[in-house]
Amino acid sequence: MADLVAHGxxxxxxxxxxxxxxxxxxxxxxxxxxxxEAGNLGMWVFLATExxxxxxxxxxxxxxxxxxxxxxxxxxxxxxxxxxxxNTAVLIGSSLSMALAIRAAQTGRRNAQVFLLxxxxxxxxxxxxxKFSFEWRNDYLEHLIPGVNFLxxxxxxxxxxxxxxxxxxxxxxxxxxxxxxxxxxGLLSVLTWMAARGRFSPDYYTPLEVSGLYxxxxxxxxxxxxxxxxxxxxxxxIGGGH
Amino acid sequence: xxxxxxxxxxxxxxxxxxxxxxxxxxxxAFIDLGSFNTVVALAIATVKMLLVILFFMHVRSSSxxxxxxxxxxxxxxxxxxxxxxxxxxxxxxxxxPSSWGPGTSQSQPQ
Numbered sequence: 303m304a305d306l307v308a309h310g311x312x313x314x315x316x317x318x319x320x321x322x323x324x325x326x327x328x329x330x331x332x333x334x335x336x337x338x339e340a341g342n343l344g345m346w347v348f349l350a351t352e353x354x355x356x357x358x359x360x361x362x363x364x365x366x367x368x369x370x371x372x373x374x375x376x377x378x379x380x381x382x383x384x385x386x387x388x389n390t391a392v393l394i395g396s397s398l399s400m401a402l403a404i405r406a407a408q409t410g411r412r413n414a415q416v417f418l419l420x421x422x423x424x425x426x427x428x429x430x431x432x433k434f435s436f437e438w439r440n441d442y443l444e445h446l447i448p449g450v451n452f453l454x455x456x457x458x459x460x461x462x463x464x465x466x467x468x469x470x471x472x473x474x475x476x477x478x479x480x481x482x483x484x485x486x487x488g489l490l491s492v493l494t495w496m497a498a499r500g501r502f503s504p505d506y507y508t509p510l511e512v513s514g515l516y517x518x519x520x521x522x523x524x525x526x527x528x529x530x531x532x533x534x535x536x537x538x539x540i541g542g543g544h
Numbered sequence: 545x546x547x548x549x550x551x552x553x554x555x556x557x558x559x560x561x562x563x564x565x566x567x568x569x570x571x572x573a574f575i576d577l578g579s580f581n582t583v584v585a586l587a588i589a590t591v592k593m594l595l596v597i598l599f600f601m602h603v604r605s606s607s608x609x610x611x612x613x614x615x616x617x618x619x620x621x622x623x624x625x626x627x628x629x630x631x632x633x634x635x636x637x638x639x640x641p642s643s644w645g646p647g648t649s650q651s652q653p654q
Contacts, residue, residue, distance in 0.1 A: 343610050350617030357621040364625060365632045383570060390566045398559040401550075401600045408549045511602075518600045525592045528566075529585035533573035 326506040338508050345512040349519050356478070356523055363471050363530065366464075371534075373464020377472070378534035380446060380465075385437050386532035389429050390524060396425035397521045400514045407497070407507035415497040415510075422517070423490045426483055433480060447473065472531055479527060482520045489513045548605060558599045565592050 324334055331337035367374045403418035438447075445453035448470045454462040493513055496502065502510055569588040573581060598604040603614055 339607060339610070342606065343613060346610055346613045346617070350613060350620070353617040353621050354624065357624050360621075361625045361628045365628060368629070368633060383573070387566060387570045391563055394559060394562045394566065397562075397596060397600050398555060401555050402552075405549060405552070405555070515601055518596050521600075522593050522596055525596070526586075526589050529569055529573070529589050533569065533581070533585050 324505050334505060338511070341508045341512050342515070345515045349515060352519060356475075359471070359475055359478070360526070360530075363475070366467055366471070367534070370461070370464035370467065373458070373461040374468045375534050376458055376461055377465045377468030378532060380444070381472070381532050382437065382440070383532045385432055386528050389432050390528045392425050392429045392432070393521050393524050396422045396429070397518050399425065400517045403497075404507060404510050404514050407502040407510050408504050410504050412497065412500055412502075415502060416494055419490055419494040419497055423487050423494070426487045426490070430480060430483055433476065441469075475527055475531070479520065479523055482523070486513075486517050486520055489516065550599070550602070550605075554599060558595050562592055562595060565595075 327334055327337060331340065399418045399422045403415050403422060406412075406414035406418055441447055442451065445451045446469055448466050452466050452469065454466070458465050490513065493510055496509065565588050569585055572584050572588075575581075577584060597614065603611060606614075
């Protein structure tokens with residue numbers, strides 16, 4: 303990843319004189335198209351490992367949800383579905399602005415690239431702001447954080463340990479997702495700087511494209527986390543929220 | 545470059561479809577469909593995932609090799625979940641750790 307993002311300064315001079323070559327073409331590739339394809343493929347191989355990284359959590363979540371569904375439903379209904387839905391919309395918006403930033407590079411509009419990348423970072427930060435300062439804060443105040451201040455409530459009865467298990471999954475999965483968001487925002491800040499310096503063109507925008515793949519992947523993880531955490535077993539008969 | 549520029553209205557259309565499906569999945573969750581609530585929620589999430597992969601991640605116009613890698617990632621995930629569940633659901637062998645058992649008001653697994 304770092305190799306893809308970092309510009310190949312060492313190779314610039316070798317190709318700078320070759321008229322037919324783009325200065326961005328590394329010597330071990332035949333042409334720009336092959337280089338783009340290789341970078342793209344490498345990112346997808348990494349994302350396949352990410353699918354399995356999150357997949358282990360999703361698989362164990364599925365097992366324990368099947369075993370302890372009543373406890374998981376109680377836990378899910380303690381989450382505020384409005385925050386979850388709003389955050390889904392925010393992330394989808396950030397994916398749109400990321401896709402449009404790449405399109406701006408493809409059409410050679412530098413200012414639009416910078417604007418859209420900054421917008422993507424703002425939306426990503428808004429997601430984290432909603433998650434940390436509203437959701438997790440409420441969870442803390444309601445004693446729902448396992449290992450920190452989790453308290454069994456009498457009305458849960460024998461399901462209480464399973465409610466706690468649900469919140470273990472909730473915090474581990476959303477934390478892991480949030481860490482990916484923070485890494486994504488870090489990548490985007492580097493890309494914004496590169497875009498502002500005019501590093502990307504219709505001919506060369508591989509760092510944007512592969513970082514976009516990562517950003518959209520993190521969006522997809524949330525697209526599954528939202529129904530699996532907030533919408534378990536239906537919300538009927540439950541008021542929205544706490 | 546191999547990729548072509550996707551028209552702006554395609555991106556906007558995919559964005560609006562994703563927003564609509566987010567609203568739909570939230571709305572459906574408040575209707576009692578029994579165990580089908582989970583099926584509907586996962587089906588909608590899968591459609592949203594496909595929209596993101598095909599359009600935002602440009603797999604619709606990517607090479608066959610890339611598509612195979614994309615499919616392989618999700619195929620492995622399917623194997624992971626299917627074989628885990630086939631084992632787990634055919635026997636009840638996961639007891640609750642005793643330190644998490646009911647009876648304590650303050651649960652702190654040490």
